[in-house]
Amino acid sequence: MLAHALKDEIQDAYRAWLDARGFEPRRGQRQMIADVATGITDDDDRICVIEAGTGTGKTAAYCLAVIPVAQAEGKKIVVSTATIALQEQVLLKDLPDLASHTTLDFSYVLAKGRGRYVCLKRLDEVLDTDVSAEIPLFDEPGSNDLKTYTAMATMFEQGNWDGELESWDDPIDQESWRRLTTDHRGCANNRCDLFQSCPFFRARGEIHEADIVVANHDLVLADLNLGGGVILPQPDETILVIDEAHHLPQKTQQHFTLSTRVGATTRWLDQVNTALGTMTQNFG
Known part of the structure; x- marks a missing residue:
């Protein structure tokens, strides 16, 4: 009341x-x-x-x-x-x-x-050539991307950029930005050594x-x-x-609906069956 x-x-x-x-x-x-x-x-x-x-x-x-x-x-x-x-x-x-x-x-x-903010851990890894070479998730960044990433790291460290995509002055394509982001599954949260500085x-x-x-x-x-x-x-x-x-109804369906292709699932099950058969032969 x-x-x-x-x-x-x-x-x-x-x-x-x-x-x-x-x-x-x-x-x-x-x-x-x-x-x-x-x-x-x-x-x-x-x-x-x-x-x-x-x-x-x-x-x-x-x-x-x-x-x-x-x-x-x-x-x-x-x-x-x-x-x-x-x-x-x-x-x-x-x-x-x-x-x-x-x-x-x-x-x-x-x-x-979360995807609108840079992951500082990812940014460090992309700029670290030894670590970057071990990460096969994305194509190797080109020289222009590396210049942008270096500028981002410098600007953030100097306090001239807050780590948000929309506040970065120069345009950046989706793939180049995606290298620098993570989701809840890839985020270490407060276990990350950069947590205190994390823009997100x-x-x-x-x-x-x-x-x-x-x-x-x-x-x-x-x-x-x-x-x-x-x-x-x-x-x-x-x-x-x-x-x-x-x-809202359409948005809700998009978020809470799962789908799979029957053909792809069948092929995956066949591959699992083959792999299990091979393992059985090799390991008895």
Whole structure:
């Protein structure tokens, strides 16, 4: 149930935002704020599903409702979008606007997957010719790539680059960047001797400090697939807002569906059978 103090805080923030922007209250927006606030404080489901037309002011509506509730309950907020365009709108326009023109005090950050950050261990290995020659995963880097990798290592060491792909000034192709990244299976986590300097875990620390985390559906689903709370805040400590939710079913199928080719599996089983037969002959 929505407490009176929370209701007053939400109404005060909405009025302050309207006055500062010179807007008139919209019926649909007011209704959405009320429905979201009531839905996420319900004693039972705490789920709210809303469809609203263009021009309703949906982002402002759910933020004005969710932020006070999350802060009162000591929870984080994850806003998940399907498109980069909406993600940028939320991060660069809507949240700064609310922070500037309301009484609400909150911090926010953009969450990105591990593949958007350089793995310092991989970078060292690529630049170490002895180690690089022993790693058959990728083609040997060319001279231009090695120049780029050397520049990256120097810039990072000097504090002039944060290790994030998007903040590297020069274009880099996918294959060249892929040599420098890892996933949760290849990451040594805090057992890595470069853990304290790791760009991904530094960014992860910022994520867990922020009140609002802006992410995309792929990252939210990937985190859930890992058990939750690996990249994003723990699910039971989070109010999750899924914007552009009509994209979610397809995204979910992509993340949680496994497939195999029957022909390839049959050939693999034949190879296993042959190998086992050979081993039996050789070792009795």
